[in-house]
Amino acid sequence: DGGITQSPKYLFRKEGQNVTLSCEQNLNHDAMYWYRQDPGQGLRLIYYSQIVNDFQKGDIAEGYSVSREKKESFPLTVTSAQKNPTAFYLCASSRAGVKTDTQYFGPGTRLTVL
């Protein structure tokens, strides 16, 4: 289970607040991803990054922001513009540019808006 970590495990947010979810990996992977998981919705891609200082929007990027200042770290900020942020958030990493590569997931952060 080592290699990619997320913190905190549980996070509570009041409406109107921004919160930042942490994701760190020591797998030397270039590519990192953020997914949102809701019941019955599978895994939906929020943002991904193939290299330091570069990232692209996924399918549901509105209300979220990311940064990639270090290879090992890819934090996700859930802003007050995200209308329904309560969900389970998963971070993942893989080798970049390898079409047949496995994704390794972190343990997830469960965000609840109070």
Next chain:
Amino acid sequence: GENVEQHPSTLSVQEGDSAVIKCTYSDSASNYFPWYKQELGKRPQLIIDIRSNVGEKKDQRIAVTLNKTAKHFSLHITETQPEDSAVYFCAAPSGGSYIPTFGRGTSLIVHP
């Protein structure tokens, strides 16, 4: 982009029975098809994958088959056990990308 459909959404079986989950994809250039297992409250983990140059791959009680002509691939679990109960996701990358598109998941329930 890729469109991945997964069926069924829920599958309930008796211990010892077989379970089959099927996924279809749209991009004929896709060439890598992983299956992930996610236990309740845990992270998804790869259980088996198949590349487009083979039609079937087996690992003990689990197997994956691929039909590139029909653009579908299936997960087969034999002699199911209660610990197989989990949500299973299939995925397929768009042909021009390594970013996978995931199916919506299948909740497998194995009754003792």
